[in-house]
Amino acid sequence: MCTDCGCGDTELVPVEVHERILAGNDRDAAHNRAHFVEYGVFAVNLMGSPGAGKTALLEATARARPGTRIGGVSGDLATDNDARRLSAAGIRAASITTGTACHLDAKMVHHALHDVALADLDLFFIENVGNLVCPAIYDLGQAVNVVALSVTEGEDKPLKYPVMFKAADLVLLTKCDLLPHLQVDVERIREGLAKVMPEPRLIEIAATTGQGIDEWVAWLEERALASGIRRAG
Numbered sequence: 001m002c003t004d005c006g007c008g009d010t011e012l013v014p015v016e017v018h019e020r021i022l023a024g025n026d027r028d029a030a031h032n033r034a035h036f037v038e039y040g041v042f043a044v045n046l047m048g049s050p051g052a053g054k055t056a057l058l059e060a061t062a063r064a065r066p067g068t069r070i071g072g073v074s075g076d077l078a079t080d081n082d083a084r085r086l087s088a089a090g091i092r093a094a095s096i097t098t099g100t101a102c103h104l105d106a107k108m109v110h111h112a113l114h115d116v117a118l119a120d121l122d123l124f125f126i127e128n129v130g131n132l133v134c135p136a137i138y139d140l141g142q143a144v145n146v147v148a149l150s151v152t153e154g155e156d157k158p159l160k161y162p163v164m165f166k167a168a169d170l171v172l173l174t175k176c177d178l179l180p181h182l183q184v185d186v187e188r189i190r191e192g193l194a195k196v197m198p199e200p201r202l203i204e205i206a207a208t209t210g211q212g213i214d215e216w217v218a219w220l221e222e223r224a225l226a227s228g229i230r231r232a233g
């Protein structure tokens with residue numbers, strides 16, 4: 001149970017206290033955003049359930065674009081395993097150990113940025129704590145929100161966790177290499193997303209085979225240029 005958000009329990013964290021926390025977080029997020037913009041770094045908040053394949057996706061992304069200067073932070077309750085995996089894949093990564101918190105907040109990310117040379121980066125991934133609920137309500141200063149949803153999680157997840165998918169600029173359907181072995185109707189997932197995402201967008205990927213990675217990287221490049229944060233060339 002997270003002591004900041006109380007995971008929506010208003011007895012544990014009263015509404016007015018939670019609103020004050022979120023307002024403070026928004027100020028810290030604006031500060032982070034100013035850092036990213038200053039250095040022309042396109043920042044991505046990558047969210048999704050535990051084990052959805054977030055770290056594997058980032059490893060595959062780094063492998064697919066060895067020339068892109070990628071940095072990142074990985075949020076985890078108790079280990080720095082993911083940051084070590086990202087570093088091994090060539091991403092300049094730091095770890096954020098959140099202890100009891102089930103989401104990252106902007107202050108944690110700002111603290112981690114002290115260890116990152118933003119001037120040397122083009123792209124920055126914030127791998128959030130595996131959780132489909134509260135990460136969506138904490139702005140971190142990112143340019144875009146991306147949600148990893150794996151094919152093994154069930155077709156109904158967009159409708160069951162609408163807050164997460166409503167905040168998403170893109171959903172990556174991960175582990176698509178497993179589809180032949182499962183009874184999953186991707187069309188039902190698309191229908192669910194169409195009901196909750198303001199601008200529905202889904203890319204089917206598999207970190208294991210590289211399926212969809214080029215399309216995902218092209219989406220990132222397009223959004224980075226459109227944002228004006230990254231300059232062409």
Ligand SMILES: Nc1nc2c(ncn2[C@@H]2O[C@H](COP(=O)(O)OP(=O)(O)OP(=O)(O)O)[C@@H](O)[C@H]2O)c(=O)[nH]1
Binds near residue numbers: 056131
């Ligand atoms: N078949 C298949 N397995 C995958 C794929 N991507 C990840 N996995 C497996 O899924 C498991 C979880 O992957 P991670 O990348 O650690 O997932 P994560 O979302 O970073 O996990 P947390 O950070 O703990 O929330 C691992 O056993 C991976 O090998 C994929 O594209 N295909």
Ligand SMILES: [Zn+2]
Binds near residue numbers: 031035110
């Ligand atoms: Zn600062």
Ligand SMILES: [Zn+2]
Binds near residue numbers: 054055056082127
């Ligand atoms: Zn991970």
Ligand SMILES: [Zn+2]
Binds near residue numbers: 002005102135
């Ligand atoms: Zn939380």
